[in-house]
Structure formats: C-alpha cells, structure tokens
Amino acid sequence: MSDDFELDTDDLERRMDGALANLRTEFASLRTGRASASMLEPVQVEAYGQMTPINQVGTVNVPEPRMVTINVWDKGLVNAVEKAIRNSGLGINPQMNGTIIMLPIPELNEERRRELSKVAAQYAESARVAVRNVRQDGMQQIKKADKLAEDDQKLWESEVQEMTDAHIKKIDAALEAKQAEIMQV
Template identity: 45%
Template sequence: MQSVLDDGKKRMEGAIHALEKDFSKLRTGRASSSLVDNLVVEYYGTPTPLSQLASVSIPDSRTITIQPWDKGAFGDVEKAIQKSDLGLNPVNDGKIIRIAIPPLTEERRKDLVKVAKKYSEDAKVSIRNVRRDMNESLKKMEKDKDITEDEMHGGQDNVQKLTDDFVKKCDELFTAKEKEILEI
C-alpha cells in the first residue's frame, strides 16, 4: 500500500513541476532567460536549441541579451526570435542581440492570467487522475486480498489528503503567478 502512495506522490510532484515549468514560460513584465529557453534555431539546416548556440543574460529587468558564439548564427537567432510567438523584436548590433521587453498592457495581463489559470486547472486534472489511479490500485489490492477493507479505506483517506495538499499547492502557485503578472 505504501508503494502506491509513494508512486502517486511522485506523479503528483511531477504535475507540480510541469506547472512551474509552464508558469516560467509565461511572460510577465520582467525579462527572464526562461522566455527564450525553448527557442529552437535553424542553424546550418539543423534545429538547434538556443542554449547550445549562445549565452543568454539579463543585464536589467527589461532587457535580454543573447551572445551567439558563432558570428554566422546572428541572423538565424534573430529569425528564430521573430518567428516565435513571443511578440519580441530583437536588435542586432553585430556583437550582441538585445531584446527589450515592453511593459504589458492591461488586456495582455488579463489574457496571461487566463492562460495561467488554464495551466493550473490542467495540473489539477493531472493530480485528480493520479488520485483515481491510486484508488483503483487500492481497490484491486483489497479485491486480491492483499489488504483488508479497513486498510483500503484508510489508504483512500491518505490519498485524498495527498490530493488536497497538491491541489492547494497548485492554487498557491497560481495565486503567486497571478500577482506577479498583474504587478505593474
């Protein structure tokens, strides 16, 4: 029974980790290297992650700088940024690529909060699916006479507590992200 709980907890932690990763991609008013982490550049005909072509730094809260290691990659990196759905305009001075992060409009902030809410709901659905799987495993164990009915009910109570904790954590992460997005 403990292995079912441990496995379920690991899977729920995975849902939280995925939520945090999704949240890091959401653009707030601040510059963050996570905005360009997932960028793939067509480099000599091969899709290559930006992190393998250049160093990314954040000199201030409104600027991202990208320093490609190969001078021939400047144009490719610039094109990849323009084609991405980030809505950012790179400025290439031949030595470094600068991306100025414009302040968010009120409407864009509200849209980002909706996207964050969707990510949060998706994580909660994942957590509830794990709960369902765990409860089915406990019922099967009881049916196979591996555990008693009382142990099964106790296990289901533990599963529900675990689920409630992780759903609460999703809500806390969403509230923090919402505050960060709406902050001017």
C-alpha cells in the first residue's frame, strides 16, 4: 500500500461500534413484558428548570420480574416523574405510594408484540444507515487520496467494505435476538 496515505480504520471502526452501541441502548428501552430499569433511560423529567433523566431524580429498582419502582429523592418531584412516565409512550400506568412510584409491567398481547417487533426493525435499519454513512465517509476519504495506486485504492475499499459487512451482520444478529425476545410468550 502507498506510504503517504493511511486511512484511519480505527476511527471508522469506533464510529460503526458507536452505531451498534446506540442500537443496543434503543433495544434496551423496548418493553418486552419483563421489567428492566433500562426501559426508563429515555424518559426525561422536568426538574429544577431543566430536563433530567429519571435515574438522576430517584433510585430505579426492579424488585420483581413484572415491577419497576422509582424511589424519588425529592417529594416535590414525585408528580413530575409520574407525569413524565405517563407522557413517555411506554404504555405503563404509574402507581403512587408516597415518594415511591410503582410501575407494574402488563403482559404483552400479540398485537403489541408485533408492533414492538416493527419498532425494533426500525431501530436496526437506523443503525444500518449509520454504519453505511460511516462506510461512505471512508470511501470518500479513499477517493480523495492523491497519488494512491488503483490496487491500493481497491485494497482500502475492500477493507472498509469488510468492516461494514461485519457490523451489518452484528446488527442483524442483535435484531433477530431482540425480535425473538419480544415474541417469546
């Protein structure tokens, strides 16, 4: 390969891994009928004049397989936390008990499972697009390189393509696993 051109494959790999990590975070927020503290990660609460993640205003616990509890530290924020959960679109009805908010996780019906499976597929497609955008960026860097022999250019392009294919395969595997988890009764 040419001595004067060096593609930063570590940067491309890191950015593709970032898309995969983001996908896993989004998958964790999907409710599958089992209680999980991570399902509340995207929920933001209006606290002290700014939007704050739920885990920064209270302790989130999973005492039972179908129950999540939030022990709100500031009594003045209990109603704000309840409102944020109701408006989050999680489909959970919070129950108040002093400063503790209980979130019973209902059993998923077949229709809701299919909806969640489609949402998971949308998340996976977004991750694929992100990986392809990183690939496109790498390919443009290769094309812009001056004095790069055609053989070297092909070698770099194939390396970027292999990296892309490997990440797309990981995304597909993660989607398959998540859809199996969602459809499990």
